[in-house]
Amino acid sequence: MTASRAAPAASHPSALSRDQLLELYYWMRLTRSLEERLVNLYRQTKVVGGLFRSLGQEADAVGSAFALERRDVLSPLIRNLGSMLVKGATPLEILRQYMARGDSPTRGRELNIHFGDTERGFIGQISHLGDMVPVMAGVTLSFKLRGEDRVGLVYVGDGATSTGAFHEGINFAAVQRCPLVVVVENNGYAYSTPVSRQTAARHFVDKAPGYGIRGLQADGNDVLAVYQATKEAVDTARAGEGVTLVELITYRRKGHAEHDNQSYVPEGEIDRWAAENDPLDRYVRVLRTQLGFDAEAIAGIEARVGAEIDAATDEAERSPMPEPRDCLVGVYHDPPLAPVLWYREGVRSAVDSHERPQGWGTYDAR
Amino acid sequence: MTPAEAATGEITYLEAIREALFEEMERDPNVFCLGEDIGRYGGAFKVTNGLIDRFGENRVIDTPISEAAIVGAAAGAAHMGLRPVCEMQFIDFISCAYDMLTNYVATARYRAFLPCPMVVRGPSGGYVRGGPFHSQNPEAAFLHTPGLKIVYPATASDAKGLLKSAIRDEDCVLFFEHKYLYRRVKEAMPAGDHIVPIGKARIAREGRDLSIITYAATVWKALEAAEQLEREDGLSVEVLDLRSLLPMDDEAIVATVRRTNRVLVVHEDTETGGIAGEITARINDLAFEWLDAPVKRVAAHDVPLPYAPALEDFVLPQTSDIVRAARWLAAY
Numbered sequence: 001m002t003a004s005r006a007a008p009a010a011s012h013p014s015a016l017s018r019d020q021l022l023e024l025y026y027w028m029r030l031t032r033s034l035e036e037r038l039v040n041l042y043r044q045t046k047v048v049g050g051l052f053r054s055l056g057q058e059a060d061a062v063g064s065a066f067a068l069e070r071r072d073v074l075s076p077l078i079r080n081l082g083s084m085l086v087k088g089a090t091p092l093e094i095l096r097q098y099m100a101r102g103d104s105p106t107r108g109r110e111l112n113i114h115f116g117d118t119e120r121g122f123i124g125q126i127s128h129l130g131d132m133v134p135v136m137a138g139v140t141l142s143f144k145l146r147g148e149d150r151v152g153l154v155y156v157g158d159g160a161t162s163t164g165a166f167h168e169g170i171n172f173a174a175v176q177r178c179p180l181v182v183v184v185e186n187n188g189y190a191y192s193t194p195v196s197r198q199t200a201a202r203h204f205v206d207k208a209p210g211y212g213i214r215g216l217q218a219d220g221n222d223v224l225a226v227y228q229a230t231k232e233a234v235d236t237a238r239a240g241e242g243v244t245l246v247e248l249i250t251y252r253r254k255g256h257a258e259h260d261n262q263s264y265v266p267e268g269e270i271d272r273w274a275a276e277n278d279p280l281d282r283y284v285r286v287l288r289t290q291l292g293f294d295a296e297a298i299a300g301i302e303a304r305v306g307a308e309i310d311a312a313t314d315e316a317e318r319s320p321m322p323e324p325r326d327c328l329v330g331v332y333h334d335p336p337l338a339p340v341l342w343y344r345e346g347v348r349s350a351v352d353s354h355e356r357p358q359g360w361g362t363y364d365a366r
Numbered sequence: 367m368t369p370a371e372a373a374t375g376e377i378t379y380l381e382a383i384r385e386a387l388f389e390e391m392e393r394d395p396n397v398f399c400l401g402e403d404i405g406r407y408g409g410a411f412k413v414t415n416g417l418i419d420r421f422g423e424n425r426v427i428d429t430p431i432s433e434a435a436i437v438g439a440a441a442g443a444a445h446m447g448l449r450p451v452c453e454m455q456f457i458d459f460i461s462c463a464y465d466m467l468t469n470y471v472a473t474a475r476y477r478a479f480l481p482c483p484m485v486v487r488g489p490s491g492g493y494v495r496g497g498p499f500h501s502q503n504p505e506a507a508f509l510h511t512p513g514l515k516i517v518y519p520a521t522a523s524d525a526k527g528l529l530k531s532a533i534r535d536e537d538c539v540l541f542f543e544h545k546y547l548y549r550r551v552k553e554a555m556p557a558g559d560h561i562v563p564i565g566k567a568r569i570a571r572e573g574r575d576l577s578i579i580t581y582a583a584t585v586w587k588a589l590e591a592a593e594q595l596e597r598e599d600g601l602s603v604e605v606l607d608l609r610s611l612l613p614m615d616d617e618a619i620v621a622t623v624r625r626t627n628r629v630l631v632v633h634e635d636t637e638t639g640g641i642a643g644e645i646t647a648r649i650n651d652l653a654f655e656w657l658d659a660p661v662k663r664v665a666a667h668d669v670p671l672p673y674a675p676a677l678e679d680f681v682l683p684q685t686s687d688i689v690r691a692a693r694w695l696a697a698y
Binding site for chain 1 (some may be wrong): 387398424425427429430432433434435436437439440441442443444445446447448450466470473474475476477478479480481512513515535536537556615672
């Protein structure tokens with residue numbers, strides 16, 4: 001098996017209906033607008049932890065997840081809000097989660113988009129990069145052992161490819177010929193570390209032949225190219241032909257998180273990507289000029305997204321904060337409840353007087 | 367040996383573990399094993415010998431040398447409804463999967479409501495001239511992680527009954543097997559579906575004057591010491607075998623303190639940060655007024671475990687150490 005670095009053609013995949021072509025724009029627009037709303041809430045201190053943006057990477061998240069069937073399973077990363085929305089996560093869940101509400105998907109236990117739902121087919125990630133590769137090897141191993149017609153997709157960034165877990169997981173999945181797609185989202189930076197300090201390989205897709213698996217590379221800011229490459233990898237997995245590594249080349253236009261002022265980025269680089277290679281702008285142009293959609297169709301989606309986010313925000317703001325004692329529930333199936341420390345009195349006052357802590361990182365938001 | 371053959375007569379600690387694997391894999395098609403060299407070769411200690419003939423290579427999976435992948439893949443499969451049993455070829459290598467166990471597996475239910483019923487088992491412990499990397503007792507490193515369970519049996523029937531419980535448990539259980547005991551202790555298995563509940567200690571020997579709280583191989587050393595103390599000093603020594611370390615059987619610990627009022631905690635692991643410290647703190651919290659003497663510890667010296675017999679024997683707790691400490695306590 002050899003890596004193929006030829007990006008699949010960016011012309012529109014004939015398999016997609018006109019509704020689906022518009023749907024791709026809907027998910028990308030929803031991702032971006034929802035994050036913009038989260039920025040407002042962050043500035044109002046209603047988002048109590050860090051905020052992680054996927055600005056400029058919406059096409060890679062949405063296009064890749066769109067290649068999966070409902071029964072398939074993916075494991076997202078911090079910049080895969082779009083993938084989770086495609087898989088059925090709702091704006092209301094995302095808002096409650098960021099705002100640490102008691103009725104958020106993790107009941108206030110985890111931050112941001114760290115949550116999952118096996119019914120809808122996405123697995124809650126942890127912060128330790130690369131760790132989801134072995135986990136998804138196991139998820140897809142179960143599909144193989146049971147003869148289920150299901151595929152798994154795991155996202156890693158350029159940084160996670162340097163971890164031992166990535167290597168162990170992809171190698172094990174390759175040996176077992178698990179129905180797994182490993183998407184390497186190469187967005188140029190791991191926190192402040194550029195790709196040139198992450199690997200001596202010329203391309204991440206070049207790692208594929210070393211594992212004896214197929215490799216594909218695509219323009220991560222072209223949603224149709226992303227869809228096409230991922231679909232090819234998904235079809236390979238579904239056909240029982242094992243693991244594919246898909247490298248999607250994109251660019252992280254915001255910092256690692258909202259606090260990061262990106263002082264390490266060369267002058268003009270961000271502006272250039274924003275002006276010349278914005279995935280939403282590019283796709284709108286394709287929809288209008290190549291696929292024959294009118295301005296009304298685009299505006300309709302934007303209006304729908306705006307209304308949905310407004311409604312979800314109102315509802316999330318009405319959501320209660322978690323009950324402190326709920327934190328003792330469910331470490332184990334049995335016993336289901338951990339005991340309260342005997343001296344833990346006055347929990348209420350401690351909780352009610354909480355303040356926003358200083359940022360997690362080195363810099364203030366600019 | 368087949369389970370039917372094993373059902374008659376005594377079997378070793380190792381055979382008891384194998385029997386539990388056979389029985390659980392027969393009982394539940396979701397149970398499968400994965401680890402290094404566990405298939406055709408049957409494992410470094412032959413614990414999984416014969417499993418592949420009975421259950422095939424889809425349920426007895428030879429893996430690359432990848433402890434993080436073994437544990438991580440087990441977690442993923444467990445989320446999907448399977449019940450993986452991972453073998454660490456030596457438990458010393460569980461540290462390679464420490465991140466996966468403590469950050470991913472242990473938190474899965476709490477943070478993401480993901481069930482993670484899985485077992486990580488492997489040969490542990492010293493007294494076998496294994497040197498620093500084939501003799502470890504890493505249980506204390508995991509005691510501190512909410513979300514994991516830890517068992518460490520001392521007898522063949524407990525090894526079988528606890529492994530069956532571990533495989534049926536809804537959470538991740540670390541199952542430490544003492545390799546010194548693998549072929550040294552033997553027992554007839556109780557008939558039928560023999561289950562030992564996780565979280566329950568066992569009184570290995572009843573006594574009135576002094577309690578030794580311990581687990582795994584040092585249970586046998588404590589029993590030897592108890593006999594000697596009875597013979598030479600007329601002391602009646604109780605030996606409590608914890609069997610499970612997480613959850614720990616506080617009730618049994620308090621009960622033995624109330625009976626004898628003097629406690630020696632013994633373990634093979636190093637002293638600093640070892641489980642004896644936790645047990646001592648619990649006794650302090652729950653039964654301080656029942657003590658007639660300070661709780662004392664007998665454990666390994668705080669050094670990596672050396673290879674040479676003269677060195678290993680000096681580092682690890684011996685029966686004579688237990689006798690000496692017990693005499694000090696009895697005289698207090």
